[in-house]
Amino acid sequence: MHGLHLTADLTDCRCDPAWLTDAARLGAYCRSAVADVGLQAVGELFHSFGRPDESAGPAGVTATILLAESHLCVHTWPELGAVTLDVYVCNFGGDHSARANALMQGLQELFQPGHVQSHRLLRGQPASVDS
Numbered sequence: 001m002h003g004l005h006l007t008a009d010l011t012d013c014r015c016d017p018a019w020l021t022d023a024a025r026l027g028a029y030c031r032s033a034v035a036d037v038g039l040q041a042v043g044e045l046f047h048s049f050g051r052p053d054e055s056a057g058p059a060g061v062t063a064t065i066l067l068a069e070s071h072l073c074v075h076t077w078p079e080l081g082a083v084t085l086d087v088y089v090c091n092f093g094g095d096h097s098a099r100a101n102a103l104m105q106g107l108q109e110l111f112q113p114g115h116v117q118s119h120r121l122l123r124g125q126p127a128s129v130d131s
Contacts (some may be wrong), residue, residue, distance in 0.1 A: 001094070002034070002090070002091045002122075002123065002124045002125065003070065003088060003089055003091050003096075003103065003120070003122075003123040003124055004088070004089055004091065004096070004097045004100050004120070004122060004123070005086075005087075005088040005091040005120075005122075005123050006085075006086070006087045006088070006100055006101070006104045006117045006119070006120055006121075007084070007085065007086050007087075007105060007118065007121075008084070008085040008107075008108060008117065008118040008119075009082070009083075009084050009085075009116070009117045009118075010081070010082060010083040010084070010085065010108065010111050010113035010115070010116055010117055011082050011113060011114060011115045012053065012081065012113060013081045013083055013111040013112060013113050013114070013115040014081075014112040014113075014114065015111045015112045017067065017078060018082070018122070019076075019082075019110060019111060020058075020060060020061070020076040020077075020078035020111075021048070021058040021060070021061060021076070021078050022048075022061070023026040023046040023048040023061040023063065024046060024112075025061075026061055026063045026074065027044065027046030027063045028048065029043075029082065029110065030046075030063045030074060030107075031065065032064055032067060033094075033103055033106050033107065034065055034067065034072060034103065036076060036106075037103045037106070039067050039068070039069055039089070039096065039099050039100075039103065040066050040067060040068040040097050041086045042066050042067065042068050043065070043066035043068070044062045044063075044065045044066065045063075045064045045090045046061065046062070046064075047061060047063075048061050049061065049115075054090055057089050058078055058082040059078070059079075059096055060075065060076040060077045060078055060079075061074075061075075062074065062075050062076075062103055063077050064087075069089040069090055069096050069099075070090050071086070071088055072086070072090050072103065073085070073086040074086075074107065076097075079083025083111050083113070084109070085104060085107050086103050087100045087103050087107075088100075090122070090123075091122070096106075104118075113122065118122060
């Protein structure tokens with residue numbers, strides 16, 4: 001159950017706007033990025049959100065890849081120039097932390113954020129006991 005959970009909130013993204021609105025394009029990138037860092041995709045879902053009033057511009061997308069090691073989720077808000085990233089790897093059978101870090105770094109580079117708020121959580125660590 002030991003694992004690494006990385007999250008990042010990206011704002012002021014300066015990437016090509018299509019990365020924030022095109023689910024198929026973003027999904028293909030995520031699929032490739034997962035393979036490039038050596039993680040194993042076992043399922044995927046890429047979804048474009050619609051707006052009742054199309055004059056408000058395109059809505060965001062969610063790209064989710066289920067990994068043998070756990071998951072990757074990307075959520076975009078094009079109207080805000082914002083993205084949230086979530087990479088979690090279980091380290092059962094081997095330490096996948098370097099792969100998770102590389103995946104997160106590549107995604108951040110794709111979106112070219114002006115600001116990043118990131119968090120790193122070690123999951124399933126034994127509780128410390130104070131004596």
